[in-house]
Structure formats: C-alpha cells, structure tokens
Amino acid sequence: MKASSFSKQSIDDKIFTIVTYGLLIAFLIVVAYPMYFVLVASFSDPVYINSGDILLYPKGFTTLGYSKVFSDDRIWTGYFNTIIYTVCGTILGVFCSLLAGYALSRKDLPGRNIIMGFMVFTMYFGGGTIPFYLLVKSMHLLNTRLILIIIGSISVYNIILIRTFFVNTLPIELQESAFIDGCGNTLFFFKIALPLSKAITAVIALYLAVGYWNSYFNAMIFITDAKKYPLQIFLREILLTANTDTSIVTTDPTAAQALAKMAEIIKYGVIVVTTVPIICIYPFIQKYFVKGVMIGSVKG
Numbered sequence: 001m002k003a004s005s006f007s008k009q010s011i012d013d014k015i016f017t018i019v020t021y022g023l024l025i026a027f028l029i030v031v032a033y034p035m036y037f038v039l040v041a042s043f044s045d046p047v048y049i050n051s052g053d054i055l056l057y058p059k060g061f062t063t064l065g066y067s068k069v070f071s072d073d074r075i076w077t078g079y080f081n082t083i084i085y086t087v088c089g090t091i092l093g094v095f096c097s098l099l100a101g102y103a104l105s106r107k108d109l110p111g112r113n114i115i116m117g118f119m120v121f122t123m124y125f126g127g128g129t130i131p132f133y134l135l136v137k138s139m140h141l142l143n144t145r146l147i148l149i150i151i152g153s154i155s156v157y158n159i160i161l162i163r164t165f166f167v168n169t170l171p172i173e174l175q176e177s178a179f180i181d182g183c184g185n186t187l188f189f190f191k192i193a194l195p196l197s198k199a200i201t202a203v204i205a206l207y208l209a210v211g212y213w214n215s216y217f218n219a220m221i222f223i224t225d226a227k228k229y230p231l232q233i234f235l236r237e238i239l240l241t242a243n244t245d246t247s248i249v250t251t252d253p254t255a256a257q258a259l260a261k262m263a264e265i266i267k268y269g270v271i272v273v274t275t276v277p278i279i280c281i282y283p284f285i286q287k288y289f290v291k292g293v294m295i296g297s298v299k300g
Helices: 003-007 010-041 044-051 064-070 071-106 114-126 130-140 145-150 157-168 172-180 183-195 195-214 215-223 231-248 253-279 282-295
Strands: none
Touching: 044 157, 044 231, 044 253, 064 253, 071 114, 071 145, 071 183, 071 195, 071 231, 114 183, 130 215, 145 215, 157 195, 157 231, 172 183, 183 195, 183 282, 195 282, 215 231, 231 253
16 A cells, blocks of 8 residues: 555545554464474474474474485485476366356356255265266276376356356457357357456366365375376475484384484475465466456356
C-alpha cells in the first residue's frame, strides 16, 4: 500500500489496516518459521538442536546429513522416478480435467447433470482399498509405472473448479460467434478456451504436481520393484535405517551417541531434500494462482 493512500484514510480505516497487516505478518511468521527452522537445523549440530539453542542461524555448521542422504544411490533413482511420475501425471491430469471441465460447462451436453451427479458421488463413496487393488491387478497394472501416473491424475474437485471457471469466463456469445464462423467444438477448445484458461491451468497443475511429488502410499501398495520406487519411499527407508542402526547399537555408548546424531541430522536433511524442489516451482505460477482459485471457487 502506498503511503499517500494510507494517509488519506480515516482513523478507523488506518486502525483496521494496521491490525490487518499485523495479523498477516504474525501469521506469516507462524507459517514460515518452522520451514526456516528445519533448513537451519539441517546444517546444525544435533547437540545444539536438542538443547534448544537453534533459533535464527546454524550452530556447529555441518553438511553431514546431506552427505549421508545424497551418497545413497537410491536418492537419485527416486528423484528420476518421481520426476517421471510428477511430469507425466500432471500433464495427463491437467489435459483430461480441462477436457472434462469444458464439456460439463456446455449447456448443450446431453445428460451433463446426471454425469456430474455420478462424479460427485465418487467424492464421498468408494469401493475401498482391497477392491481397488483387485481392480488394478485384473488390469495387469501391478508393479508398473503407468499405475502411479494414472492414479491421482483425475480429481472431481479439480473438474468442478475448471467447469465453473469456463462457465464464468467463456460467455455464450463468444461460443455462438465462433460457431457461426465455422468453428467446431474441438477447434474452439484448443484455439479459444485453452489460451484463456492459463490461470486455472496453473492452479490445477500445482495441485497435481504437489500431490504426485508427496505421494508414497500408492507406491507401497502397487509397486514391488525398488527400481520404480518414488523419492518418498527411498527417503522413508533411509530414515528408518538410520533409526534402526541407532537402536541396535547398545554395547558401545559412544557409537550409539554418534549414530543418534546422524539420525537427527538425516531427519532434517530428508525434509529439505523432499520439499525444496517442489517449493521452487511455486514462484513461477504464483501470478496465476489467486486469480485461478477465486474464479473457480464458486461451484455453481
């Protein structure tokens, strides 16, 4: 806010503005500091972490945790697999969701309310994990990369957002004008609807990418080949291995203490390694985020 506009406000407005900014700053600190603490702790000696001496900067600077994490070849295999799942799944999910959202936004789609009703039904009721596993097995998709790409690519919630976005953004007059000029549904979607939907596309892409990047449960159920594991599974194994090694060393107190320090450092290093890459994507689509969420937020 400019100082000139602030000075022109009434006393009540000034108080409201100051209180609002104060609350937002406090909320930002509450949300951002834990992330900052994890980053600082990942470079600090566990002795200072356990004693509560770490607040704003690292103490006993060390990169031992990162060296331990990245020295494991499984990390690079996990990164490779996760990037494949995230990129392919996000592209598939965005494209299919845009197609479905556009189709359901058209009032001339026969039975669109019935279709929408069935889709909403699946948001609240499902067959369960075991029937889902049996279905995947019957389709011969167990232990394949394709199953991790397909699962999670389509969300009814995302389709509802996109449908509402198209309803509010594409006036019926624009469609009628294009159809009069000889434009069909396919050409209208790719030439007019898609270029006008950058905001909602960026939002849905972010939702899907974060979901794929953090996903691990589906891989634990459907994947048995370690070469196809995503990053989250490998990081979990590294962390469990470190804790196990610590618990089994009982005869040598010095060795047990050293392993305990190693496990503590690895915990914070694992968090940073997992979250930083996906966080780096956000600034590139932030300008579309608020607009896309607000336009598609009214589920009419």
